[in-house]
Amino acid sequence: MALPVREQMRYWGIVAAVFLVLLWALGDVLLPFVLGGAIAYFLDPVADRLEAMGASRAAATAIITVAAVLLFILLALLVVPTLVNQSVQLFNTAPQLVKDFTTFLTERFPTLLVEGSTLRTSLQSIGETIQSRGGELLNTLITSAASLMNVVLLFVIVPVVAVYLLLDWDRMVAQVDKLLPRDHAPVIRRLAADIDKTLASFVRGMGTVCLILGTYYAVALMAVGLQFGLVVGFVAGLVTFIPYLGAMIGGALALGLALFQFWGDWVSIGLVAAIFFAGQFIEGNLLTPKLVGDSVGLHPVWLLLALSVFGMLFGFIGMLVAVPLAAALGVLARFSVEQYKDSRLYRGVSEQDDL
Secondary structure, X not given: OOOOHXXXXXXXXXXXXXXXXXXXXOHHHHHHHXXXXXXXXXXXXXXXXXXXXXXXXXXXXXXXXXHHHHHHXXXXXXXXXXXXXXXHHHHHHHHHHHHHHXXXXXXXXXXXXXXXOXXXXXXXXXXXXXXXXXXXXXHHHHHHHHXXXXXXXXHHHHHHHHHHHHHOHHHHHXXXXXXXXXXXXXXXXXXXXXXXXXXXXXXXXXXXXXHHHHHHHHXXXXXXXXXXXXXXXXXXXXXXXXOOHHHXXXXXXHHHHHHHHOOOOHHHHXXXXXHHHHXXXXXXXXXXXXXXXXXOOOXXXXXXXXXHHHHHHHHHHHHHHXXXXXXXXXXHHHHHXXXXXXXXXXXXXXXXXXX
């Protein structure tokens, strides 16, 4: 005989509470394992595709591992140093950029920036703040990453965890399926499939979109000669997972830098603008429909709320689990609404009489 619903809710509530407490208490310890699990989840379809082509699971994992190591070496030697150098230079030149912008406004709108005006003072303070706080923030991120995660954790434990999980992914899923409560297994499987579909569409799809767009923006902006093009492309690609935000932030940053660098050269400024218009067209008409689809079910506001709440409560580890938890909660919310609409509480007695 199945447990009463109230008893089941109590047990599942205890499980959820224990999970949250462990997440809060062991966040730094769990971080490399969560990262490794995320990498394995992201690469599992690639391994399945290689298996379908005739490779064993071990061979598929080995091929993916070798390719990942080569890609990591390439990024470490070519991309990361340039990205860090351009970021530092951007922070250091911020006061000069603000000064040039102030001069530009003064020449064309002299009444707007009289000596000692609030706007003039604000612009000067913004430049100085970006230089001091920006460099400090970058150094803090680098040093904190090295101290909190530890180089060993990042470059040894994460890849090892990812490889082992990728190798045993299908077996782990089968073992979890065997542990499901038999009375509720069909419903849990359906909900898990919906959650996986949402996560696959968003995490894998949007991750690929961000990577493609970030690479496109960086290469195109550097090709037209824009300073800090790699940084702008990285920022634009990183926040593309929130619709329109990546293009707005990256476009505003790129156009602002282009106006200072290419003032008077309207062809170059137009090329920078055209790059972002083309990127938005490619994303909206090709990449997102093809890689993400229309059934993601994660509203941008809901995603931002989840990132903010879990980031505040559990730090960086909370931000990592925010997306899958938001997807799971979204699927459970839709399931609850379906159950409610089929219940007598929603349908009422009158509808029963009509039937």
